[in-house]
Amino acid sequence: MSNLSDIGNLMYLYLDEIDPGNGTDAPKFLITAAAKALNQYGDRNWVPVIVKEIGEDRYQVIGNTFIYAVAEEAGLEKIWCIIADEREETEKLTQVLSGEVTPKINLSQATRDEIKDALQYLIEKPGSLLKGVNLLTATNRIDAAPRQYWKTLDPITKLKCGITKGKLKALEEVFDLIPQPMPDVIKDPAILKSLTTTELKALAKQRQLTGYSKKKKQELVELLST
Known part of the structure; x- marks a missing residue:
């Protein structure tokens, strides 16, 4: 569908040719205030919206959805966009890089430092379910556990690291599991x-x-x- 020569290019597209996709969950106040600033300082979105082609002269936003919402609120006729390819992986990466989706790491193979950084991020979030969890204790016990075979995060609740079943939901924000095949004979x-x-x-x-x-x-x- 996409013109391969357009992929990666910066293009000035009509707003009515662009579908907003999933949109943004940014508060209305931020969108409105940013739109007023955009009108005040030149009606030009210096940070481009990332789109993919979905038809002839039709596009869909896959990244920087806040900027699209601001441009729409500001009443812009055209906005600057970067054309991405249509792969699902590209859309996921774009959302991660634009800060719209939290990246996840594979806990099955994560290093100790990766586990520590992920837990610290969760513990320090406002209103975190993990508030009060000892970072080093949780890091060390999860790192030492046989997580390469875990199919769920449930075994963490048995590690006596302060993470109970009610707190597991928080971990799903940053951890994926891609377990290794279980050996035929396990004696550990x-x-x-x-x-x-x-x-x-x-x-x-x-x-x-x-x-x-x-x-x-x-x-x-x-x-x-x-």
């Missing part, structure tokens, strides 16, 4: 304790162990770790 108690009882029984069945069906979680951990 730390890894086994991070699994559910159902998963432990499945491992016992896979190893053709006997007498596991009625065992509790700790008993299964002991059975599988021998």
